[in-house]
Amino acid sequence: xxxxxxxxxxxxxxxPSAAGEGIPALQFPAxxxxxxxxxxxxxxxxxxxxxxxxxxxxxxxxxxxxxxxxIAARGRFDLFVVYxxxxxxxxxxxxxxxxxxxxxxxxxQVVAAAELDRLLRAVDARxxxxxxxxxxxxxxxxxxxxxxxxxxxxxxxxxxxxxxxQFTWEDERAGHGVxxxxxxxxxxxxxxxxxxxxxxxxxxxxxxxxxxxxQVPLYVLEHKGARQxxxxxxxSTGEVTLPVARAARRLxxxxxxxxxxxxxxxxLVGIGGASVVGxxxxxxxxxxxxxxxxxEIVLLHGAAWLEPILRYAPSGRVHTGLRLEDLSPDPAMRQxxxxxxLTGVWTHVSRDGHRSWYDRLRPGLDPAAAQxxxxxxxxxxxxxxxxxxxxxxxxxxxxxxxLSEPDAATLAWVLQAIPGADRRSPLVTRxxxxxxxxxxxxxxxxxxxDYAAALRAAAMVDxxxxxxxxxxxxxxxxxxxxxxxxxxxxxxxHEAVAEATASVLPVIASARRxxxxxxxxxxxxxxxxxxAANGYFxxxxxxxxxxxGAAPPAGDVARIALARFQGDPFDEGQLQALxxxxxxxxxxxxxxxxxxxxxxxxxxxxxxxxxxxxxxLIDAADRRALPPAVISELLAGARAALRRPDPDFMDQERARxxxxxxxxxxxxxxxxxxxLIARVAAGITPRSGTLAEIYGALGxxxxxxxxxxxxxxxxxxxxxxxxxxxxxGEENPGMTIVVGGPIWAVxxxxxxxxxxxDVKSLEVLQRxxxxxxxxxxxxxxxxxxxxxxxxQCDRTRCSGLPARAPQxxxxxxxxxxxxxxxxxxxxxxxxxxxxxxxxxLRAAEIEPEYRMALGRLIVGAQVQRSAPRAVxxxxx
Amino acid sequence: MVLEGALAVAGGGCAGGAVAELLHWWNLRxxxxxxxxxxxxxYWSLTVLMVLAGGVVTWxxxxxxxxxxxxxxxxxxxxxxxxxxxxxxxxxxxxxxxITKPAPTVRRFFTW
Numbered sequence: 001x002x003x004x005x006x007x008x009x010x011x012x013x014x015x016p017s018a019a020g021e022g023i024p025a026l027q028f029p030a031x032x033x034x035x036x037x038x039x040x041x042x043x044x045x046x047x048x049x050x051x052x053x054x055x056x057x058x059x060x061x062x063x064x065x066x067x068x069x070x071i072a073a074r075g076r077f078d079l080f081v082v083y084x085x086x087x088x089x090x091x092x093x094x095x096x097x098x099x100x101x102x103x104x105x106x107x108x109q110v111v112a113a114a115e116l117d118r119l120l121r122a123v124d125a126r127x128x129x130x131x132x133x134x135x136x137x138x139x140x141x142x143x144x145x146x147x148x149x150x151x152x153x154x155x156x157x158x159x160x161x162x163x164x165x166q167f168t169w170e171d172e173r174a175g176h177g178v179x180x181x182x183x184x185x186x187x188x189x190x191x192x193x194x195x196x197x198x199x200x201x202x203x204x205x206x207x208x209x210x211x212x213x214x215q216v217p218l219y220v221l222e223h224k225g226a227r228q229x230x231x232x233x234x235x236s237t238g239e240v241t242l243p244v245a246r247a248a249r250r251l252x253x254x255x256x257x258x259x260x261x262x263x264x265x266x267x268l269v270g271i272g273g274a275s276v277v278g279x280x281x282x283x284x285x286x287x288x289x290x291x292x293x294x295x296e297i298v299l300l301h302g303a304a305w306l307e308p309i310l311r312y313a314p315s316g317r318v319h320t321g322l323r324l325e326d327l328s329p330d331p332a333m334r335q336x337x338x339x340x341x342l343t344g345v346w347t348h349v350s351r352d353g354h355r356s357w358y359d360r361l362r363p364g365l366d367p368a369a370a371q372x373x374x375x376x377x378x379x380x381x382x383x384x385x386x387x388x389x390x391x392x393x394x395x396x397x398x399x400x401x402x403l404s405e406p407d408a409a410t411l412a413w414v415l416q417a418i419p420g421a422d423r424r425s426p427l428v429t430r431x432x433x434x435x436x437x438x439x440x441x442x443x444x445x446x447x448x449x450d451y452a453a454a455l456r457a458a459a460m461v462d463x464x465x466x467x468x469x470x471x472x473x474x475x476x477x478x479x480x481x482x483x484x485x486x487x488x489x490x491x492x493x494h495e496a497v498a499e500a501t502a503s504v505l506p507v508i509a510s511a512r513r514x515x516x517x518x519x520x521x522x523x524x525x526x527x528x529x530x531x532a533a534n535g536y537f538x539x540x541x542x543x544x545x546x547x548x549g550a551a552p553p554a555g556d557v558a559r560i561a562l563a564r565f566q567g568d569p570f571d572e573g574q575l576q577a578l579x580x581x582x583x584x585x586x587x588x589x590x591x592x593x594x595x596x597x598x599x600x601x602x603x604x605x606x607x608x609x610x611x612x613x614x615x616x617l618i619d620a621a622d623r624r625a626l627p628p629a630v631i632s633e634l635l636a637g638a639r640a641a642l643r644r645p646d647p648d649f650m651d652q653e654r655a656r657x658x659x660x661x662x663x664x665x666x667x668x669x670x671x672x673x674x675x676l677i678a679r680v681a682a683g684i685t686p687r688s689g690t691l692a693e694i695y696g697a698l699g700x701x702x703x704x705x706x707x708x709x710x711x712x713x714x715x716x717x718x719x720x721x722x723x724x725x726x727x728x729g730e731e732n733p734g735m736t737i738v739v740g741g742p743i744w745a746v747x748x749x750x751x752x753x754x755x756x757x758d759v760k761s762l763e764v765l766q767r768x769x770x771x772x773x774x775x776x777x778x779x780x781x782x783x784x785x786x787x788x789x790x791x792q793c794d795r796t797r798c799s800g801l802p803a804r805a806p807q808x809x810x811x812x813x814x815x816x817x818x819x820x821x822x823x824x825x826x827x828x829x830x831x832x833x834x835x836x837x838x839x840x841l842r843a844a845e846i847e848p849e850y851r852m853a854l855g856r857l858i859v860g861a862q863v864q865r866s867a868p869r870a871v872x873x874x875x876x
Numbered sequence: 877m878v879l880e881g882a883l884a885v886a887g888g889g890c891a892g893g894a895v896a897e898l899l900h901w902w903n904l905r906x907x908x909x910x911x912x913x914x915x916x917x918x919y920w921s922l923t924v925l926m927v928l929a930g931g932v933v934t935w936x937x938x939x940x941x942x943x944x945x946x947x948x949x950x951x952x953x954x955x956x957x958x959x960x961x962x963x964x965x966x967x968x969x970x971x972x973x974x975i976t977k978p979a980p981t982v983r984r985f986f987t988w
Contacts (some may be wrong), residue, residue, distance in 0.1 A: 027970070133972060170970040224968050286934060348939025351880075356939055 003048040005077040005123065006040050007067045008033045011086035011100060014108055023098075023108065028170045029085040030056040032133060032180040036083045037260070039187055042245040050074050059086075059101045061109040067118040075216045080125030085177055085489055088134030090164065095139050095799075097132070120146045127155040127240055129204065130196040133177050138231040139164035145834035147234040150738050155236030157204060159183075159212070162228045169224050179230060183208065185251045190244030192253060194333035201241040203468030205232070207396065208242065213253075218259040225266075227401055255339040283310060287317050287357060288343045296809060297337060299357055304340035317346070319809040321849050322361065326369035337364040349846065352379060358848035368397060368607040375401030376855030378842045389417040392443070392450035393760045399457035403840070403859040414454055419443075422471030427471055427527050431535025433482050440476045441483040445493035448480055452500035456507045460866040463511035467524065470504050477501040478539045498538050498576070505543035510866045514828050519547055529556045537564070538576050562597050567605025569612040582616060587624035595620045614653045621661030622697075634658055635669050638676040647683045652690055655680045662703045676703055687715060689743045696747030702754035709751050709761075716744035717764045742774045749774070752781035769814050779814070783821035791819045791857075798841060802853050809849070816853045820860030831865065877944040885942045886931035891929025892951020897923050900955070903988040909980040919985055926955035959986035 012026035037053045052067040072079070088097040089110050096112035120128060130147075132140060137160030141147065147156050161168040174181035175681075186192055190199040192211050202208045208440040212230045220228040239760035283306075287299045302310045327334040336342040342364070342542055348356040358377065362370050371387070374380040387394030399414040419440055423429075447448025451473060459466040477497060486494050505528075509519030520528075525544065532541030533556075541557045557580060566578035581598055585591045595617075602613045620626050634654055641651045658665065658673045665673060677698075681691055695712050698704040745768035748761060757765070768778050791800040800822075802815035823834055835858060842854040879885045901923070904910050913919045930951030934942065937950055963986050 024971075167971040169968075172970075224970070226968070345936055345939060347937050349941065350939075351941050 002050050002074060004040065004079045005050045005051050005071045005074065005079070005125065006037075006045045006081045006083070007054070007064070007071060007101075008037045008040070008081075008083045009054040009059045009064060009085070009125070010034070010065075010083075011098070013056065013057050014100065015057075023087065026086065026170060027172070028180075029133075029405055032085040032176050033083065033522070035176065035184055036085075036131075036180065039184060039245050040081070042188075043243040050077075050809075057100065059100045061104050061111050061115070062102060064099060064111060065119065068122055072122045072124065075124065077125040078127065080123050080128045081131070082120065082129070083131045083133075085180060086132040088132075088136045088140055088168070090136035090139040095136070095143055097134060097140060099194045104290075113140050116140070117144040117146045118232050126153055127236075128153060128157070129155075129242075130158040131183070133168060133179050135162060135168045136164055136166070136503065137161045137168060141231075141233065150235050150237065154238060155234070155240045157234035157236060157240055158232065159204070159209060160233075161216075161230055162230040166228050167226060169220050169226065169228055171219070171223055172782055173223065174219070178219050178228065179212065179216055179249060182212055182219070186211050186244075187242055188245045190246065198244075198283065200244050200246075202244060204240045204242055205236070206239070215254055216253040218256065219251075222254070222262050228746065231759070237811050279306065279309060280429065282306060283313065285345055285347065286343055287346050288340050289320075289337050289361060290340050291324055292319075296320070297322045297324070297326075297361065298807075303343050307340075316807050318357075318806040318847070318849055319812075320357075320361070321809045321813065321852050322365065322369070322373065326365050326373070328364055328366050334364045337361060353844065354379075354846055354848045354851060357448040368393070371397055371401065371488070373852060375404045376859070377851040378405055378839065380405060381850075386413050391415065392417075392447040392454070396450040396454040396457070399454035400859070402461055403862050404855045406461060411458055411465065414458055415465060415469045418451055418455060418469050418473050420474070420476035421469070422472070423475040424468055424472040427475075428441060428530045428534065429475075430494065431478055433535075435479060436483065437476075437479060440480050443480060445484075445489045445497050448477060448497045449500040452477075452497075452504055455504045459504060459507040459511055460862045463508040463515070466504075467508055470508065471524075471527070472499055474504075474539045474543065475536060481538055498542060501539050502542035502546055506546045509547045514831075514865065516828075520544070530577045532557050533560055537561070537580070541580050542576065542583070545580040558590075558594055562594060562601075565598065565601050567601035567603070567607055569607075569610070573611075576610065578616065582619045583621050585623040585625040591623065591625040592627040595625045595630065599630065609650060609653075611653075614657065617657045618660050621657055621664070624661075624664055626661045626664055631665060633660065634661075635665070635672060638672050642672070642675055642679065647679060651676065652680050652684070656690065656694055656697075659697040662698060664700050670703070686711075687719070687744075692743045694746040696750035699751035699755075700753045704751065709748075709755075712751065713745060713757075713761045713764060716748045717760070719744070742768055742771050742778045745771070745773050746777050749777045749781035752784060757781070766814070769817075770810060775817075779817050780821055782814075783818040790822045791834065793830075793837040795833070795837060796840075798834065800835055801841075802857060804847070804850055804853075806847065806849060812853045813856060816857040817860055820857050821864055823857070823861040824864035831861070834859065879942050879944050879947055880940065882935055882940050884937040885938050885940060885947055888942060888947030889934025889946050889951035889954070890927050890931035892934070892948040892953075893927035893955050893979040894951075895948070896930065896952045897926055900926075900959075900988055904985075907984075907988075909984060911987070912980040913985060919980070922982070922985065926958065929958060930954040952972075962986045 010029035010031070012029040013807050014023060033056075035055060037051060040049060040051055050071060052070060054063055054067055071077075084097050089096055089098055094112055095108050095579045096110040097116065099109045099111050101108050116130075121131065128146075130141070130364070134140070141158045141160050142164065144158075147158050150156060161177065168177065168179060170177040171181070176184065186202060186208060190202060191197070199207075209230065209232045217227065217229050220226055273808050279302075283302045284542070286303050287301065288304045289297050290300055290304075292298045297320045299320060300307075300310075300315045301317055302315065327337060328550070342355050342360060344360045346357070350356045350359050354377065358373075365373065371380065375397075376795060386398045389395060395414055395417045398410055402410050408422070418564065437825070455466055455473060459470070481494060481498060484494070486492065505520070513519050528540045528544045531539075532544065537560065541560060544557045545561070561577040561580040561584070565581060567574075569578050578598070581594060585594060596617060599613070602608060602610060602616075607613055617626070617630070618628075637654050638658065643647060655673070655677050659677060662670065662673065677694055680694070684690060692712070692715070695704065695708050698708065745765060747875065748757070749767060751757065751761075752765075761853070762782065765778050765782055768774055769782060771778070791798060793799075800819065802819050803811060805812040805815070823831065826834065838854055838858050842851050842858070845851045845854065879888050904913060907913070933954040934947045936952045938947065954970055965983075967983070
């Protein structure tokens with residue numbers, strides 16, 4: 001009898017017309033069948049074997065039956081092997097192997113278990129092995145009673161590729177179905193780790209099947225993440241073996257531990273990938289606050305607990321412009337910000353249309369800082385509480401906030417809170433030094449200054465409503481000055497309060513001038529003059545003296561001041577008079593006459609070389625109030641100094657005065673002054689503040705000799721910012737010694753008044769742009785000489801807006817300050833239009849830090865416009 | 877109409893998610909697995925999760941203030957996007973099976 005009969009069929013592809021849903025094509029069944037047939041051919045020579053390898057395309061049910069019939073017709077076989085590879089079908093309706101459709105038929109044919117059972121019975125063989133490689137293979141074979149009885153055979157065995165409810169898989173790496181690949185690997189090589197060597201024969205039950213049970217599930221779990229467990233069954237009276245074809249191994253042996261470790265690695269990679277996605281989402285969506293090394297509150301990407309990971313990524317979102325000192329004094333309130341535990345979602349927007357991080361930070365801020373920030377950001381509408389009217393600081397803040405958002409009700413509230421209302425009528429009264437009013441006299445200097453600040457802010461918004469309130473407050477301040485001394489209130493408090501009160505009138509005057517009105521109406525000027533003559537000199541007189549363009553009344557005040565000044569500036573009253581006199585100086589004949597009068601007073605008092613005299617002459621020179629006689633005297637002194645072999649301290653003073661008055665020195669005499677300056681420069685350190693002052697004064701007038709600007713720029717660039725050193729007591733302004741960068745930055749800024757500076761010089765100025773001592777001058781220089789483009793606004797938009805610079809608060813705020821300076825210089829109509837447009841743009845802005853920058857611009861522009869610096873007050 | 881408050885905003889998103897899931901279940905009515913889905917607590921839990929996801933994503937976007945219609949739209953889109961993400965994960969090839977009545981799976985549940 002022939003040794004082997006075999007029917008081999010592998011179907012992976014179905015004709016297109018028959019293809020339908022749920023029947024995907026398979027890659028390897030045909031190849032599986034070819035490989036199995038090759039194994040059979042290798043192990044059984046041709047005459048001993050009857051093999052029917054059905055073609056894939058012709059693998060119909062009819063063809064299968066014919067193949068079985070042909071085998072059966074050849075008589076009894078020693079071994080009959082059936083190998084089927086392809087799709088399996090398992091459903092309540094039918095279970096079987098999916099064959100090709102018959103010609104002319106549409107759908108593929110299911111060769112059911114019963115049909116297979118009948119076909120197997122038709123072939124007479126001593127031993128039968130049925131190998132089924134398809135999904136749900138166990139479901140197919142369990143419906144075949146062929147394997148439950150031997151009849152006259154010795155063995156009837158089946159090996160199914162998977163359980164009844166499991167898929168059977170093929171894999172590109174194996175190049176076959178996984179089950180067939182492993183089976184062929186063992187049958188072709190005879191080698192496996194569990195066999196402990198190479199065999200010539202493999203026991204189907206004891207060796208082949210355990211090998212498949214071990215390796216197939218591991219392979220499928222590792223590569224498909226699924227379960228596939230081969231199933232065997234049948235009956236036999238003895239062992240059944242299959243020969244080994246002795247070919248090279250193709251598959252690697254797997255161990256359970258190795259597969260488990262690989263699976264764990266796959267899971268960990270999946271978790272890692274999900275974690276990366278999660279971290280990316282947190283990084284993108286969330287923010288948390290932190291204090292940077294400069295003490296500013298910055299917002300970072302992500303959350304504080306992810307900081308150890310996110311520190312390696314760009315983490316800065318925005319520099320808020322809020323600082324450590326803005327935090328609430330209550331540790332419980334500030335803790336969330338300081339610790340970074342506060343977290344929010346970046347995309348959240350508040351009702352007002354700005355990002356909600358501001359609302360989240362706000363509770364942790366000091367109330368005053370929060371009010372200020374609200375005002376800048378345009379978030380304090382009329383309805384919000386204004387504060388305590390009995391607190392001058394809150395009144396001042398409320399007044400200041402109205403610059404950002406005009407509100408008539410708040411203005412009225414502010415003006416009502418200012419003391420002195422009962423002193424307005426009658427207005428002109430004689431000052432009574434014995435009058436005691438504790439509601440005024442017990443105020444601190446800071447409180448009085450706060451009231452003055454409130455009046456300045458109110459004046460910018462509505463000067464005419466502010467003026468009467470101011471007049472009452474002015475009288476109250478004089479009373480306060482009369483009842484309080486520096487010993488009681490602190491050094492310099494007297495002067496600070498007097499100056500603060502006096503400085504309100506120039507703001508009123510500027511605001512009125514901006515509205516096309518006279519700076520001070522005649523009635524008010526007359527009243528102030530009368531008050532100055534009746535004991536209110538320190539306040540009314542000083543205020544009137546600071547108003548440019550109030551000529552006749554200012555002249556009257558000057559005469560009163562000249563009468564008071566007897567040449568002794570160390571007397572408080574005379575010092576006040578000297579300050580008033582300085583404020584009234586101008587280039588008119590009266591102004592020059594005043595200068596002569598003051599110098600005569602100094603001379604009568606024997607103070608011809610007094611530092612206050614020098615300072616007065618410098619101020620007079622700045623105001624072009626030096627009489628020709630004084631200039632001649634100074635020039636004579638310069639010539640004498642140049643003839644002397646040794647320098648004299650007064651040479652420096654003379655050089656300073658002449659430098660400031662260079663415009664008024666006849667051109668032929670200017671070389672003498674330059675020579676004196678050069679002599680002075682040779683005798684002192686090149687870093688001296690005196691030289692900075694002299695060079696700066698010349699630069700401001702456009703009369704600096706060649707090379708001077710370069711010296712100034714070099715000095716300004718060379719030194720870092722240092723703290724200012726003051727001599728004991730500021731009563732001797734001439735003795736102030738200033739070294740370091742800022743004073744030279746001021747000198748450089750002076751040059752910017754008359755010429756354009758190069759890029760390097762502008763960069764130097766930018767370094768000092770936020771130094772509080774010199775910021776106004778430096779920023780004016782930057783704004784006027786290429787520091788920033790002009791701001792232009794129409795009804796709906798503006799060009800030349802400050803840079804957004806979300807991560808550079810300094811740049812953002814400096815840009816806003818420079819834009820404010822530019823805006824303040826525009827004509828009145830354009831200015832008011834720009835303010836209105838800027839407020840609209842701010843209301844539509846989503847970024848809170850930029851809202852605050854726009855608010856800074858809005859407020860700053862009004863401050864710049866309404867409070868111009870008096871000539872000569874600024875520099876030295 | 878503006879929704880105020882985190883709960884209201886999330887609720888608007890959940891409403892959108894519910895609309896999407898209603899449409900989802902309506903489209904599944906002819907699916908052969910519908911009896912299995914309808915009787916399974918697991919698939920109903922997935923449905924609830926999709927609705928809640930709509931609410932969460934809407935809150936993430938808008939916080940405490942949102943236009944109701946926009947919140948609804950975001951809530952509708954969230955389950956659609958999530959389900960599309962799930963069904964776009966490639967299936968493992970090489971299963972040798974023909975399923976006349978495929979078993980209910982999450983992937984099939986989200987394919988509609």
